[in-house]
Amino acid sequence: MTAVLQFLRNQTIFALIFILALFVAGIEIARPGTVTPLWISNILLFAAPLAILGAGQTLVMLTGGIDLSVASVATGAAYLLATNASSGDATALAVALSLGIVVGVVNGIGVAVLRVQPLIMTLGTGLMTGGVMIVYSQQMMASQPHVPELIQTLGSGKLLGLVPVNLFLWLIVGGLMLFGLHRTGFGRLLYAIGDNREACHLAGIRVWRVLFVDYLLCSILAAIAGLVLVGGTNASDLSLADSYLLPSVACVIIGGTSIFGGRGGYAGTIVGALILTVLTSILTLMDVHEPIKQVLYGAIILLLAAAYARLTE
Secondary structure, three states: OHHHHHHHHHOHHHHHHHHHHHHHHHHHHHOOOOOOHHHHHHHHHHHHHHHHHHHHHHHHHOOOOOOOOHHHHHHHHHHHHHHOHHHOHHHHHHHHHHHHHHHHHHHHHHHHHOOOOHHHHHHHHHHHHHHHHHHHHHHOOOOOOOOOHHHHHHHHOEEOOOEEOHHHHHHHHHHHHHHHHHHOHHHHHHHHHHHOHHHHHHOOOOHHHHHHHHHHHHHHHHHHHHHHHHHHHOOOOOOOOHHHHHHHHHHHHHOOOOOOOOOOOHHHHHHHHHHHHHHHHHHHHOOOOHHHHHHHHHHHHHHHHHHHHHHOO
16 A cells, blocks of 8 residues: 555556546546547646646746736636737737736735735635626627637637637647646746745745746636636627636646645646546536535635645655
8 A cells, every 4th residue: 555655646647547447437437428529629628727726726836926906807808809800810819918917916915025925816806806897897788799709719710620729729728737837947946936935945946936927827727717718708708707716726636736735737737627627518408506515615625635635644
């Protein structure tokens, strides 16, 4: 048993892939003929925005933080894009992404400079962002939101009818995440700060700068995920990404990133996002309502957090 626990502690990714395979096999056994190339294509299509949100959460959780504003930023970016489409695609994209930058700067200043607890800071900015978007939507009642064709293609398009276009964006984000975390000084600093922030201070590392950039990147990734989401739905509303908040945390925890920081990585988050997407597919086949799904996501977070804490003892 000790050897098994040691293996799981060091090679979590294999256990996650095994769980993913079990879920896929379970769907095929329960509904023969469900798992087809088209089904796999749709799973990748739906997993992409969650995995991009999870990328930002991975960055902040590696430092022992969390970002509860990502859903509001994703929703806000999507709504800004749709309501500014008449100004041109480039302008609409710039306005949408600027929301991620603004919220990221506010979060970065609050957490890194003012040292506000991340959960409190990001919860506050998330609520403020949602409130601002409600006020903005009331001012835009006369306009007709429209999602640019480019974003529609990004969010729901498929090459040759099988390869999701958003998969290419996901590959870019994933490649940058994996390279950045394991091959750059910034990535190593994230792990070091998550492992022992005080030691980093004593070593002369300007921790506040790292945390500032960390939360800025998280919000920008949330805005990008919002664009992918609105492209997939081709309709923007002020609750577009609300159901993604818990899953964005759950996929990171499922992937083995410690809620206390210093351990984990994006490879596990990728598999975690796929597991949750397949699980959602199973629950949809069972006609489970959204509130029940949220309860399950919360239970998954609690159980796996406890399990990973046990493995690291």
